[in-house]
Amino acid sequence: MFKVSRILFPTDFSDASRNAEAAACAFTETFGGELHVLHVVQDIVLTAPVVAVTVAVPQTFLAETRQNIETALHKVPSADWSSQHQVVRSSRVGAPYAEICSYAQENKIDLIVLSTHGRTGLTHLLLGSVAERVVQHAPCPVLTIRP
Numbered sequence: 001m002f003k004v005s006r007i008l009f010p011t012d013f014s015d016a017s018r019n020a021e022a023a024a025c026a027f028t029e030t031f032g033g034e035l036h037v038l039h040v041v042q043d044i045v046l047t048a049p050v051v052a053v054t055v056a057v058p059q060t061f062l063a064e065t066r067q068n069i070e071t072a073l074h075k076v077p078s079a080d081w082s083s084q085h086q087v088v089r090s091s092r093v094g095a096p097y098a099e100i101c102s103y104a105q106e107n108k109i110d111l112i113v114l115s116t117h118g119r120t121g122l123t124h125l126l127l128g129s130v131a132e133r134v135v136q137h138a139p140c141p142v143l144t145i146r147p
Helices: 015-031 050-054 059-073 096-106 121-127 130-137
Strands: 006-010 034-042 087-094 111-115 142-145
Touching: 006 015, 006 096, 015 034, 015 111, 015 142, 034 059, 034 096, 059 087, 087 096, 096 111, 096 130, 111 130, 130 142
Parallel strands: 006 034, 006 111, 034 087, 111 142
Antiparallel strands: none
């Protein structure tokens, strides 16, 4: 039988991710497991042109960004819901799909619930799809929620 005790909800804090958050919370309530909330910050070096790689990011910017992420993470899901369920929150830096899959592997996640942004055409071609890559590389089942 398919056992779901650890559910991973990767979030980018977008409106699209709110539907996936609701689904992840519902699965957590149904199966009585723990909800892992993960935010991945895209590594600037991975997206910057080669010329920009030598530019250092100010430490105050990094510290402020980390603080903002931690504050945002503690609001997902709501305090009312979190007080009644086991929630593990984490953030990472890197390629989002790779970090999500790595986190799932390291934490023995049973199900990943994430949103899609519904990009098509040129936007999809240029930006790619984190959800698509997670589905391809995840070590466990993945439920994608459309906007």
